Each structure stands twice: as C-alpha cells, then as structure tokens.
Amino acid sequence: MIADDHAAVRAGVRMMLENAGDIEVVGEAADGDEAITAARTLRPDVALLDVRMPGTDGITATATLVAERICPVVILTTFDLDDYVFGALAAGAGGFLLKTASAETIVGAVRAVAAGDAVLAPEVTRRVVDTFRSAPRTEPVAASGTPDFGALTDRERDVLGCLGDGLSNGEIGKRLYITEATVKTHVSRVLAKLGLSSRVQAAILVREHPL
Numbered sequence: 522m523i524a525d526d527h528a529a530v531r532a533g534v535r536m537m538l539e540n541a542g543d544i545e546v547v548g549e550a551a552d553g554d555e556a557i558t559a560a561r562t563l564r565p566d567v568a569l570l571d572v573r574m575p576g577t578d579g580i581t582a583t584a585t586l587v588a589e590r591i592c593p594v595v596i597l598t599t600f601d602l603d604d605y606v607f608g609a610l611a612a613g614a615g616g617f618l619l620k621t622a623s624a625e626t627i628v629g630a631v632r633a634v635a636a637g638d639a640v641l642a643p644e645v646t647r648r649v650v651d652t653f654r655s656a657p658r659t660e661p662v663a664a665s666g667t668p669d670f671g672a673l674t675d676r677e678r679d680v681l682g683c684l685g686d687g688l689s690n691g692e693i694g695k696r697l698y699i700t701e702a703t704v705k706t707h708v709s710r711v712l713a714k715l716g717l718s719s720r721v722q723a724a725i726l727v728r729e730h731p732l
Contacts (some may be wrong), residue, residue, distance in 0.1 A: 522546070522547055522548045522549070522550065522556070522559060522563060522565040522567075522568045522573065522592075523535060523538075523546060523548075523550070523568075523569045523589055524549070524550040524551070524552050524553070524555065524556035524568065524569070524570045524571060524579065524582065525551070525553055525560075525570075525571040525693060526550070526573075526574045526575055526595075527572065528551075528631040530571070530620070531549050531551075532599070534627070536550070536568065536627065536646075537624045537627060537681065538569075538627070538631060539700075540624075541683035543632075544628065544631060544632075544725070548560075548561045548563045548564050548565065551574070551575075552569075552574040552575045552576045552577060552580055553574050553577025553581055553600075554576050554578060556568065556570060556574075556577075556578045556579075556582045556586075557577070557582050557585050557586065557661075560586055560591045560592060561589075561591060564592065565592050565630050565637045565699075566592060566593075567592055567593055567594070567595060567634050567635045568586055568591075568592050568593075568594045568595070568611060569594075569595050569597050569616065570582055570583060570594055570595070570596055570597070571598055571599070572596060572598040572600060572609070572637050572683050573598070577598060577600070578597075579609070580605070580608045580609050580614075581612075581704050582594075582688065583596065583609060583613060583614050584612035584613060587612060587613030587614075587718045588613070588718065590719060592611075593615040593616075593617035593634045593719070594613070594614045594615060594616070594634075594636070595614065595615060595617070595618060595630055595631060595634050595640065596609045596616065596617045596618065597618050597619075597620060597622075597627065597718050598617075598618075598619065598620065599620050599621075600617065601619055601642065601644050601645050603638070603691065605644045610719075610721050610722070610725070611676075611722075612718075613718030613719040613721075613722065614721070615634040615638075615639050615640070615719050615720070615721065616630045616633070616634045616639060616640035616641070616689055617640075617641050617642055617645060617700070618630055618640065618641075618642045619644060620646075622642065623642050627648065630686050633689070636701075636705075637690050637704075637705045637717065637720070638689040638690055638706060638720070639687075639720050639721045639724075641682065644676060653679045659702050661704025668715055668726055669714070670730075670732060671717070672714045672715075673711060673714060673715075674675060676697075677707055677710055677711050678732060679697055680693060680697070680704065680707040680708060680711055681711050681715075681723060681732065682727065682732050683696060683697070684723040684724050685710070685723070685724050685726075685728060685731075685732070687724060689703045690705060690708070708720060708723075713722060
C-alpha cells in the first residue's frame with residue numbers, strides 16, 4: 522500500500538513497484554488517516570508511507586500500524602532530517618528511504634522489509650550509527666523499561682546479537698546455520714519477548730545494552 526499526498530508521486534511509485542512483476546499495489550492513501558483506515562481493511566504485506574502528509578503524518582501512522590501489528594512500514598520521503606529519521610525508527614519503521622532512490626532500491630526495500638529485514642538509505646545510515654554510538658538514548662527501547670534478556674533462549678540471544686550487527690535474515694541464517702524461515706520465527710519471538718516493534722529497535726537495544 523502506498524500513502525503520499527501527491528497523486529503524481531503515488532502513480533509513479535505504483536508503476537515502479539508493479540513493473541517489478543512480483544509486487545501488487547493493493548491500495549493508495551493521500552494522508553495518514555486514510556493510510557491507517559486502508560491498511561486495517563487491506564492488510565498489506567508492506568506500507569510505503571511519506572512523512573509529510575495532511576492531518577496524521579507518516580510517523581504517527583507508522584506507530585499505529587506497527588503497534589497494531591498490521592504491517593511493516595517503509596518510509597519514503599524527500600527529507601532526511603534527523604527528527605524524521607529517528608522518529609520513524611522509534612515508531613517502528615522497518616525502512617527509511619529517500620525519494621531520490623532508484624527504482625531498484627525501492628523495489629528491493631519493499632521485498633526486504635516484507636521478508637522481515639530492515640533497510641536504511643545510505644545517506645542516513647552513518648548518522649544513525651554515529652548517533653547511537655556517541656549519544657545513546659537515555660530511555661530504553663524495551664516496553665518494560667529494562668530488557669529482560671533472561672527470557673530469551675540461547676538461540677534467540679544469538680539471533681538478537683546478529684540483529685545488533687545489522688545482519689539480514691539470510692545473513693543470520695548463514696552465520697547460525699539455520700533456515701531463513703527459522704530466523705524469521707526467532708526474530709518474531711525475540712521482538713515479542715522484549716516488547717519491541719521492529720528489528721531496528723532490537724539493533725538499537727543491543728547497542729544500548731550489550732549482551
């Protein structure tokens with residue numbers, strides 16, 4: 522599903538995605554409220570949202586879609602302001618891309634996030650890493666306030682460590698000698714046990730609280 526307040530942008534992104542052959546655009550929305558309503562009805566595999574939209578913005582809509590476990594979200598925006606980048610990640614977005622990205626990159630991001638991976642635009646990746654290295658958040662990401670790593674099995678701790686290294690599901694599978702399907706199961710359990718909304722939040726948590 523695509524949400525952007527500019528019809529021409531939605532049309533262009535739709536064409537880009539549907540030309541990939543294995544992606545179907547099931548709906549469009551012109552603002553955050555429409556995006557939430559449409560997603561609740563359509564249950565898309567991925568929602569592609571702009572940040573700046575009338576009424577409910579993309580970050581607020583992301584937080585709702587992720588909290589209700591409706592679908593993962595990729596933010597696609599013109600602006601790479603820190604407030605937008607970190608706001609989107611804190612809201613649980615699984616991807617953050619700029620509209621200057623190539624069609625191949627956007628299509629690849631949709632596929633990756635649908636498969637459970639996370640994607641960041643190269644333009645913001647270094648800033649994200651540097652920010653959390655130099656000034657980690659004072660408030661824990663975990664919903665409980667303190668991460669309960671003791672609730673994880675040994676294998677789930679291994680998977681969490683891989684998330685902290687920024688590995689994709691395929692890369693985790695190769696490192697731990699397990700299938701991608703098994704990786705997805707472990708990732709889902711890790712997120713549920715730690716009260717997290719996305720693998721990006723899991724990676725941030727590991728940086729804040731090393732295993």
